[in-house]
Amino acid sequence: MDQSWGRPANEPGAGWAVVDVETSGFRPGQARVVSIAALALGDDGNVEHSLYSLLNPGVDPGPTHVHGLTAEMLAGQPRFGDIVGDLVELLRGRTLVAHNVGFDYSFLAAEAELVGAELPVDTVMCTVELTRRLDLGTDNLRLETLAAHWGITQMKPHDALDDAMVLAQILKPVLFRARERRVWLPVHPVTRRRWPNGAVTHDELRPFKAVASRLPCPYLNPGRYVEGRPLVQGMRVALSAEVIRTHEELVERIVHAGLSYTDNIDLETSLIICNDPAPEHGKGYQANELGVPLVRDDEFMRHLGSVVGGTGIEEFADATLAGDQFALF
Template identity: 65%
Template sequence: MTPTWSPPTADPGVGWAVVDVETSGFKPGEARVLSVAVLALDADGRVEQSVASLLNPGVDPGPTHIHGLTAEMLEDQPTFAEIAPDIAGLLAGRTLVAHNAGFDYSFLVAEAEQAGAELPIDRVMCTVELARRLDLGLENVKLETLVRNWGLTQSLPHDAFDDALVLSKVLGPLLDRAAERDVWLPIREVGRKRWPNGRVTHDMLQPLKALAARMPCPFPNPGRYSGGLARGMRVALSAECSRTHEELVERILHAGLAYAVDVDPQTSLVVCNEPSPARGKGLQAQSLGVPLLSDAEFMAGAGGLATRPDAGPADSTDSADDGQFALF
């Protein structure tokens, strides 16, 4: 069967688990986790259980001037293997939430695999990506900027527990804003594999564009865009978009369109907010006669197309909520 794609439901299972880690470097499997915090939230977004600890990495902790943790501070702390069962207990059935989730998730699973442990993580949501989708009008979407935006305070920036705690407080307003604006939550499904020797490995959290580039479209390409989207159209994304590429790729896949990495004569349209692009894929599209569509026009058309039983031109209404905002 030809694979299809639909966005995962935003029902967080039994709740959300907000996670933060401090590490000795930036490469999972080489650098180590020095401190970790996992906060399990109840249905109202309050912390009901938590695990927070410094960790003994068994190696030099790296740039102490950045994270403030010395070898002497860590030598009597538990190892990741020792607290892995407690972390797994909080993560079971919950959606892992982190600010730059790819970083925190990749370090957690790298530590788990080194410890021979399994972390029952099935779904992950990145609040950096969520904040980017919400058009908050801020200079950036760093955690400290979001904290200031909602009038919160933070005692110890870059401390795992304190970062996780303030993120848990920011999460509610982010989810409320997403519900108000009918913005899909950037939840990604992940999994695990058990090998015959008993070892467990965890999926890496790959960028959605990388997955979409390898995913065949279940519909044939009907050709160039000429006033209405149709299933099977090949859609490329320019840099000149106000929405994130991840959000646009979600809509491409959900509507039965094909994500095109490059612009070529078979490309149906390029999403580009610049009507006269001077560079990149927008310029390539114009040189090939490939139509340009703004991201607002594309989102409206893709939303209508996803609701139609046929593969013809789409309606111009966007109706892709699916009840996903019953969260807190």
């Protein structure tokens, strides 16, 4: 799979690895994993094989009232290094999936580093973000709430195996709904670095907005968007709070189309995605003050099917250089 952010739900993938860990605390590299469950799923969401183990962390197991695991229960269990080989084989070639994937993946990366192993994971997907995009109408996006929504029985919340099995059961109808609604999956790349001076950290899995705002755009900014005309690659696009789709999904689509995402509203901004035609505050208000066009998110999504090719920065630089050389004679 390539290293782009997000992909259409109807585009085939190489399968999923649904993972859940219970930990002795909240800081990867300091707290330890006390139990792990990983389920290998085909691209259709059907379980192919699994791994589950309690783990002896070698430290106090932490919040026993949450995960139910005591030091006595974990004393004779395997260490992470004893199961990492099986985990590596299960993960290989699959997208790692978790409910708040930054937490689970960061802990696994830290544990792998401690035993000198490397996780063969290139992409991850967070089911919190995916279900948020589907607008299911639930009160919240907690795992137990989603399980109830899909009619799935959760026997032991905060048990790694039960949570992973519930998430795997949820994933199948969620993927079907995503394909049905043509929603993009939040499949995001990760870089395998070493902990703590670089295995994957929470910072690396930070929201794509923070990453995208610093990505160089390969196209020149063609200026302001004009209503009735197509989008042009290189246009600088900002987001307001007044949208229906998640910011992460919109940013994925902006970057994928060859547009440039910006956190700032200024005279160089081509348009802002905003569903309120007359916002009274925030970025939408700033855009109106500067005359930056406001475009609804549904209208913006429709325009993505007919984006016009832009002028490449390298192409422009080469043409400028050639012109300068010609002027010397």
